[in-house]
Amino acid sequence: MKEQSPPAGDQAEETQRPFSPAERLEEPVPADDGPGDHDTNGPGTGDRGTGDHGTGGPLVPAQAGAGTATVTDPADDIDVRRREAGVTDLLPFGKPGQPLGRFHPFSIGFTGALGVIVAWLLVQAVISVKSVLVLIVIALFLAVGLNPGVERLVRMGLTRGRAVAVVFLLVVAFFAGVGWVLVPPLVNEISKFAEHVPGYITQLQENPKIREWDTKYRLLEKAQDQLAQSNFQKNVANWALDVSKGTLSAIFNTLTVLILTLYFLSALPQMKTFFYRLTPRTRRARVALLGDEILDRIGGYVAGNFIISIIAGVTTYIFLTITGVPYAAALALIVAVTDLIPLIGATIGAVIVSIIGFLTGLPEGIACVIFFTIYQQVENYIVAPRVMKRSVDVQPAVTVIAALIGASLMGVVGALLAIPVAAAISLIVREVIHPRQDTL
Secondary structure, eight states: OOOOOOOHHHHHHHHHSOOOHHHHHHSOOOOOOSTTTTOTTOTTSOOTTTTOSSSSSOSSOBOTTOSSBOOOOTTTOHHHHHHHHTOOSSOTTOOOOOOOOTTOHHHHHHHHHHHHHHHHHHHHHHHHTHHHHHHHHHHHHHHHHHHHHHHHHHHTTOOHHHHHHHHHHHHHHHHHHHHHHHHHHHHHHHHHHHHHHHHHHHHHHHOHHHHHHHHHHOHHHHHHHHHHSHHHHHHHHHHHHHHHHHHHHHHHHHHHHHHHHHHHHHHHHHHHHHHHTTSOGGGHHHHHHHHHHHHHHHHHHHHHHHHHHHHHHHHHHHHHHHHTOSOHHHHHHHHHHHTTSTTTHHHHHHHHHHHHHHHHOHHHHHHHHHHHHHHHHHIIIIIHHHHHHHHHOOOHHHHHHHHHHHHHHHHHHHHHHHHHHHHHHHHHIIIIIHHHHHTO
16 A cells, blocks of 8 residues: 655654754664665655755765764764864864853852962962061161161262162161170179089078078978989970070071162162152052152161160160169160060060069169159150150050050050051051041
């Protein structure tokens, strides 16, 4: 019986509808059983097994006797790889695909993870070089503080190189003078103490009270046993080694700070120009003016701190001369140098001088304690705020608060930088934030 053909309209619709690649690849291929078999669509419809629908040739070759087309993977066939990639003479590796959008989940996740990793690595790097960064900050701070003196010498006619040399030599001479004043009395006192050690031991042994305690608690015997133990000798050796390491480290850090200060002081104009040029051209002039003012205030802070230290040293020298405490000049210089350290410096100097006062006599020691207690209150709440108000234009209350916050966050370095930072913030608030708020 003759097979009934589909309606002409359906046949036209089927022959006119283009096949998708998936349909062409998945459609069964008729077996080669003879001419004319399976040709139910009539002439002109094309052979679906070969994919000849006006596409310019077969898409995927069929395997003989297989009944289905084989999809060749580009990873296995270089011709398929080149054809599917669209290789041409201008595009030897094919047409690039569509890039991932900025808000693609993968892009967001990868960028966020990469940012976290980079931030963690930066934090670890900063922690690793913390000691070096502290030295750099101190040297830069000293360079900015000494820069007003260099600028003054330049205005007097010296070149900047010679002005820097003069200021640096004055700083070195200051430290050499401190050593010349302090070292000889210290060496002299240590030598005298070493000479009198046997006499001190004899006095202790002959003291009735000490003899009574020794009989009751066997103090001398226990002390001799401790001295004879190997652990005691080992601990003493370790302590001496730690002291030596600390001394060498302090000397190395001091030399490093001095050398960095010299370099920063010489290259300070170039450094300022470099950072100013990082700002937009339309705002560069105003940024440079504000930056110069901030640097001037830092220099004023250093000058003001020196003035406060000189006042402390002169006052201490007058008091020690009146009370008769020995080495008045050396002790006054110790007070002046330690007073440069914010917050705790004056206390350190006061403790050292008070100990010497008590070694001189009980009345002298009590007088030293009373004097430094009163003087520190006067310096902290009257002298220092007034000097800083004139040098850095910071309110007295802000000076005290900034020093306390800086010391809590970063210790001595934080207290050293707190007042200049407070001065810079107050200047930016007054010259940038307040005018902008007034225009809103």
